[in-house]
Amino acid sequence: MTTAALIVAAGRGQRAGGGLPKQWRPLAGKRVADWTLERFRAAGLPLIVLVLNRDDRQYWDEFEAHSDIILAPGGTDRAGSVQNGLKALEGRGIDKVLIHDVARPCVSPALIHAVEAALYSAPGAAPGLAVTDALWTGDAGQVTGTRNRDGLYAAQTPQGFRYDAICQAHLTHRGGAADDVEVARDAGFTVAIVPGEADNLKITRPEDFARAEQILTQDRRGAEMDIRLGNGYDVHRFGPGDSVILCGVEIPHDRTLQGHSDADVGMHAVTDAIYGALAQGDIGRHFPPSDPQWKGAASEIFLRHAADLARNMGFTLSNIDCTLVCEYPKVGPHAAQMQQEMARILDIDPDRVSIKATTSERLGFTGRGEGIASIATAALVKS
Structure with missing residues (x-):
């Protein structure tokens, strides 16, 4: 079975600060997007769909020269961007697709392989971290209640699916989904949970850059040993x-x-x-x-x-x-x-x-x- 990666990089990432969209900001000597692409290449995936914002013309020109990358335009929301990326894979003999947020540059090749392997026995699979901390509700800076954490997971990407199944699920979805797992479940098919990784953080706030740099620097030192x-x-x-x-x-x-x-x-x-x-x-x-x-x-x-x-x-x-x-x-x-x-x-x-x-x-x-x-x-x- 042939697997492709679909990396969503069309957002603006305003909460991360810094002016530039977070995927193009520098991180440990490279850009965030460069690290993410490198991780999927290290996992041996032969084809990557990179979904870019239509306004990022300079990046379109840059990545068009890469033989293993297909470019697709971003949509009006994340679901639209994923749909455009899936369309770009039509007719290419793809059986499985791993959909990933570009703002998770610390994903390990091992986790990518684990999600891919889970698709041999399930139509969908995604990494999740079991919630271990106590959960509160709050309002105006005060705790208003608690929530039971049993059976709760923090969702991560890449989220993997059988290609034909996720394409059909997106076509029939009513919109407003938080991620592709929600799209898949609304379509009625099972999504297996793969153990996630604490280092697979999503860069969302300015302080996340420092933590990501620490993770990537440690990984690079290990690779260079x-x-x-x-x-x-x-x-x-x-x-x-x-x-x-x-x-x-x-x-x-x-x-x-x-x-x-x-x-x-x-x-x-x-x-x-x-x-x-x-x-x-x-x-x-x-x-x-x-x-x-x-x-x-x-x-x-x-x-x-x-x-x-x-x-x-x-x-x-x-x-x-x-x-x-x-x-x-x-x-x-x-x-x-x-x-x-x-x-x-x-x-x-x-x-x-x-x-x-x-x-x-x-x-x-x-x-x-x-x-x-x-x-x-x-x-x-x-x-």
Whole structure:
């Protein structure tokens, strides 16, 4: 089914102040209408009908150049504007339409998708916030009574409908509806309630601009954050010796781990996890085993290089999680010391380092006591 958005932007918005109609006023570096259009494009809708006031000629000229936007003239009231927008979609193979107020620029793509998805099982759907505050009636600045809030919702947009059904509903409606849900219900078809979002505010008064800017700025910061995850895996076999080094801690044992360096299997897995998150290969790329200078080297050198590389690329190491897989030696008594040592090398707080161990239930090479394996995950963040 093909879905289109219908954005009503023909009003004058006098209560919002500022001279210009509110949809054309600046907000967090863009205009209100630009933010609203961006949200629907981010939701992947292929076609948007933008209903503009006939007097806003400069905006008609601007948006005519957009291939995904169809322009329609505003009517004498909101219902007339919606009807003109619906007519503009005739013959375009549209099955569903989401009707939205341009003055709700903080709508999330997730909410848009939720309304659209609800139309697979209902002819209409719209977001609503359950009323949780006490309700009063008032007159002349005084409370005159209360109202029961049970079953009451604050209506939001986008309000979604099967295209043919809402077109017919508008044709037969007597006029004066508060929104398209009222038009649909008067026509006799069901409208499902989708949970609304507190941030999906409608800009109505001058103070609403400050709140909308705060929401949009927070969203933009989140969108600009670069979060990386990397995985590391390493294995080393046992050989003759009297201790093993795991996550920087030497543990007495009747054998040792064999490798080109000190064979710290845990530290190697964490190092590779950091390189992986950075898309910078693995330890072998940066410290080739064919190079004799790294024979017997302390794995701290590799781990510190990976952490420094992450910082040089602008990332903060958020946390690491390392699991050692072995039957022996027992890791638990040494885990806290390992945590402290790894945190020291990585220059992060110990509570961002997880070191744990498991057995393989005596299955495979670790279960037979032939060696130790390690699995690690690293999370990096760049704002």
